[in-house]
Amino acid sequence: MAMFDYWNPHIERMPAEDLCKLQEERLKSMVHYVYDHSPFYKERFKEAGVVPEDIKELSDLTKLPFTYKVDLRNTYPTGMFSLPRNRIVRYHVSSGTTGKPTVVGYTKDDIEMWSDSLARALTSIGLGRGDVIQVGYGYGLFTGGLGLHYGAEKIGATVLPTGTGNTERQIMLMQDLGSTAIACTPSYFLHIAEVAEKMGVSIRDDTSLRVGVFGAEPWSDETRRRIEEATGIKAYDIFGTSEMSGPLFTECQCQNGIHVWSDMFLIEVIDPKTGEQLPDGETGELVITTLNKWAIPLIRYRIGDLTVINSEPCECGRTHPRLMRILGRTDDMIVIRGINVFPSQVESVLMTIPEVGDHYQIIVDRKGPLDIMKVMVEVTETGFSDKIADLMSLSKMISKELKGVLNVVAGVELVEPGTIPRSEGKAVRVIDKRKV
Amino acid sequence: MVAIKQISLFVENKPGRMAKVSKTLSDAGVNIRALTVAEAGDFGVIRMVVDDPEKGYKVLHDNGFTVSETEVLAVEMKDIPGGLYEIVNTLGESDVNVDYAYAFVTTKAERAMLIIRVDNLEKARKVLTGAGIKLATKDEIQKI
Numbered sequence: 068m069a070m071f072d073y074w075n076p077h078i079e080r081m082p083a084e085d086l087c088k089l090q091e092e093r094l095k096s097m098v099h100y101v102y103d104h105s106p107f108y109k110e111r112f113k114e115a116g117v118v119p120e121d122i123k124e125l126s127d128l129t130k131l132p133f134t135y136k137v138d139l140r141n142t143y144p145t146g147m148f149s150l151p152r153n154r155i156v157r158y159h160v161s162s163g164t165t166g167k168p169t170v171v172g173y174t175k176d177d178i179e180m181w182s183d184s185l186a187r188a189l190t191s192i193g194l195g196r197g198d199v200i201q202v203g204y205g206y207g208l209f210t211g212g213l214g215l216h217y218g219a220e221k222i223g224a225t226v227l228p229t230g231t232g233n234t235e236r237q238i239m240l241m242q243d244l245g246s247t248a249i250a251c252t253p254s255y256f257l258h259i260a261e262v263a264e265k266m267g268v269s270i271r272d273d274t275s276l277r278v279g280v281f282g283a284e285p286w287s288d289e290t291r292r293r294i295e296e297a298t299g300i301k302a303y304d305i306f307g308t309s310e311m312s313g314p315l316f317t318e319c320q321c322q323n324g325i326h327v328w329s330d331m332f333l334i335e336v337i338d339p340k341t342g343e344q345l346p347d348g349e350t351g352e353l354v355i356t357t358l359n360k361w362a363i364p365l366i367r368y369r370i371g372d373l374t375v376i377n378s379e380p381c382e383c384g385r386t387h388p389r390l391m392r393i394l395g396r397t398d399d400m401i402v403i404r405g406i407n408v409f410p411s412q413v414e415s416v417l418m419t420i421p422e423v424g425d426h427y428q429i430i431v432d433r434k435g436p437l438d439i440m441k442v443m444v445e446v447t448e449t450g451f452s453d454k455i456a457d458l459m460s461l462s463k464m465i466s467k468e469l470k471g472v473l474n475v476v477a478g479v480e481l482v483e484p485g486t487i488p489r490s491e492g493k494a495v496r497v498i499d500k501r502k503v
Numbered sequence: 504m505v506a507i508k509q510i511s512l513f514v515e516n517k518p519g520r521m522a523k524v525s526k527t528l529s530d531a532g533v534n535i536r537a538l539t540v541a542e543a544g545d546f547g548v549i550r551m552v553v554d555d556p557e558k559g560y561k562v563l564h565d566n567g568f569t570v571s572e573t574e575v576l577a578v579e580m581k582d583i584p585g586g587l588y589e590i591v592n593t594l595g596e597s598d599v600n601v602d603y604a605y606a607f608v609t610t611k612a613e614r615a616m617l618i619i620r621v622d623n624l625e626k627a628r629k630v631l632t633g634a635g636i637k638l639a640t641k642d643e644i645q646k647i
Contacts, residue, residue, distance in 0.1 A: 265567075446513050451569045453511030453550060454602065455543045480545050483515050485567045 071320065071383045074190040074222065075183075078330055079385045083378070086329045086386060091125050093358035094333060098122045098131070101364050104149035107142055108366065128333070129344060133354065134368045139169040139310065148172055148363050155362055160208040161309045171210075171309050172362040178217065180359050181312040184328055185218025191319035191326065191383065192278060192303050194248055196223035199275075201241060203251030203259075204283065205492055206230045210313025211283055215250045224248075231255065231491035234262045241274050248278040250305070250314075253286040253294065254494035257425040260298055261489075271299035280305050282314055284493045285395040285411040289418030291322075293425060306393060308370055310363075311355060316390075321382045324389025331359045334388060335367075336376050339397060350375050352397065353390070371396045373409075401431055401497055403438045403475045410496040413442060413477075416468050422450020422461055426487040432500040441478040442469065443487060505638045506574040506624055508556035512549045513569035516542055524549060524568070531562040536644060537607035537618055550605070552577065552618055554645050573620060576627060577639040580617045582608060590617060590636060597630040599623050609647050 073079045081089075099119045101108040112118065115132040122130065139147055148155075155172040162168065173181070194200065200219040204211030212230055219226045227244055229237050231251070237259060241249070249256065256279055263270055270276055279294065282305035294302045306325045307315035311332065316325045327334055335344050336351035345351040353370045373394040380386045395409040402408070410429060417423050424445030432439050444465065452458065462479040469477045488495065514520045521540070528535060538551040553559040556572065563570045580586045587606075594601060602620040609616060616639060621627040631638060 265565075446569050448564070448569050448571065451511075451513050451571050453509075453548055453571055453573050455541050455548055458513070458546065458548070459543060481513070482546075483513060483520075483567075484569055486515070 072190050072193065072195065073384075074187040078328070079187060079191075079387065081330075081386055083380070083386050087125060089330055090333055090358060093330070094125065094128065094356065095119075095122055097356070097358055097364055098366070100361075101149055101366060105147060105364075107138070107147045108149075125333075128335070128356070128367070131356075131367050133342065134366055136169065136310070136369070136371065140167045143167045144170040145172065150174065150362050157213075158208075159210045159213075159309055159313065162209070169309065171312075173312070174362045177312065177360050177362050180331060181214060181315065182217040182221045184312070184315045184331055185214065186221040187328065188305070188315070188317040188326070189218055189222050189224070189280075191385070192280070192301070192317055193320055194219075194222060194224055194278060198224040198247045198278075199227055199245050200224045201227040201229055201237070201246040201249040203229050203231060203237060203249055203255060204314075209492075210307075210309045211250075214307070214313035214315075215280070219250075234259055234491075235266065238263045238266060238268055241276060242268065245275045247275050248280060249276060250280040252283045252490070252493055253279075253281040253290055253302070254284065254426070254489075255491050256281060256294065257290075258489040258491070260294075261425075270297075276300050279303065280317060282306055284496075285393055285399065285409070287411055287415040287418060289415050290425070293418055304393070306390060308372075310365060310368060310370070311357070312360065319381060319383040319385060323381065324377055324391045325393075326381065326385050326387050326389055329387045332356065333358055334376065334390075336374060337369075339373075347376050347378050350394065371398055373397060399497070401429070401440075401499065403431065403440050403473075406473070406475050408440070408473050408475055412472055413469065414496075416472050417442070417444060417465070420450075420465060420468070422447055423465065424484055424487075426489065426494075428487050428495070429497045430500065431497065438501065439478065440475060441480055443480045443482050445484045445487060446481050447484065505576065505628055505640055507552065507577050507639070507641050507644055508560075509573045509575040509618065509620070510551050510553060510556055510559050510563065511571050511573055512563060513546065514549055515546050516544065521549070524563070527562055527566050527568075528553065528559060531558060533559040533562065536647060537605060537616065539603075539605040541603070550603075552644060554647075556641075574624060575618050575620045576624065576631070577644055578617045578619060578631060579637040579639060580606065580615045582615045586615065587617065589634075590619075590631065593630055593634045593636065594619075594621065594627055597626060599627045599630065 102119045157173045160168050202215045206212030279302040291302045303318050305314050305317045333356040335354045339352040353372045357364045375391040378388045395411045428443045430441045465479045534554040536552045541548045600622040604619040606617045
């Protein structure tokens, strides 16, 4: 019989209608709070012709205006904050690959809420006292390292704060200090597994590792299968963005959707074009409203990730809604000859082909007026035939599979193992050489 | 068994790739007897016969190359006009297909060596030896 552990059983298994009531109360006070504390929101509400008193029940949410990442950039550094700087106990800053970085801040209570969310999540994947959690996310301005660190300490686990890089030492410490779980990007874990093999270390037989908490980049179920089969660990998806706090939510042991805690966040999925709310089961853009966050609360913030919500209670007994699939950010999407392509779709095709290695890169370029897409994949030894014809038909087969899923013609370039750059943080999946 | 082990490598068609392969073998003291490169656009396949195939395979594999071992036949070929004909005609008449072939001449012997990959190894061995054609063994390749 399956046994499920909970960090906060009362909240995690609260009946849906009670959760809705709780959300309604918190939404109402949150709307008042931002209106009174943040000049930015006061202005935004005025423009939309709405006052806090208009929000009487959950369905009034749609009266509120959206907020966007660009708002955070335009109000750099702290123009969207609801509290003065002397109330902030910590900042994190996103890398800002396009334009200015975005700054987020936390009160003591905000840090507490964040750790609490992760404490529930880590407990839901069977971690707790006695576990050694190797945190292989970057520490510093990035939220990944410190976020996981606080969550792991909260549940009484032992933290091994390796951060990113120095892969051989990561593997040595994993063995010597008995890491039972690792948190990092899935692409970095694949790299760790590759280096371990070269060092003659089998993750399955020579380490105590049994759980991986992987996120900060979209990844597919096919990659999950590869990781689990190759290393014998259970691989769980983790989700969260710096605007929301950092990494916050994971799947539970059922591996069937990411549980989003309703007492902390109110989520909607909308049609990105019309802004209309979509029902459960339909793919759309994720929009979040914070219910329990004070330094920089967000109202109807458009995260940009495309996902599907499932509000059915999970087998594990948790009643909070689940994100069923993170397809990627609208920012990650590439448009090839007018057709939308997500790197995660390419990945899901490649990872079913055994002749292809775990790493890949998509190159987009323009030839005259035409977009061209090329996928670089590494040929594994398992799939290597010394006949040229076999290799040619391999690349043709991959191309055909990609066409079937993406509806776009993609060239395939077979490259030697180890030649696609490995990443210690977020993997660079797409190189777009087109000049706009 | 008279089949010998050939090493095949997947390489990208880029400057310096062959150099990296040969440096790896040279550092390990592995001597190349014969080599051929088949190219197909962006990539190619290097096939070679070396004096110590086990060691050659291991060092290449450990250095991260995509490498495989293939069983081929090393056929002694008279170094005169018609030498090749005698061999491939014997195979052709017995319906054995040659997937690919390459040849080399040794310093000592007055004979050349033809490396062939065929679709039916056992049958090829039978018909060639039946026709009085000599196949070189692994030891003989090593000693050249």
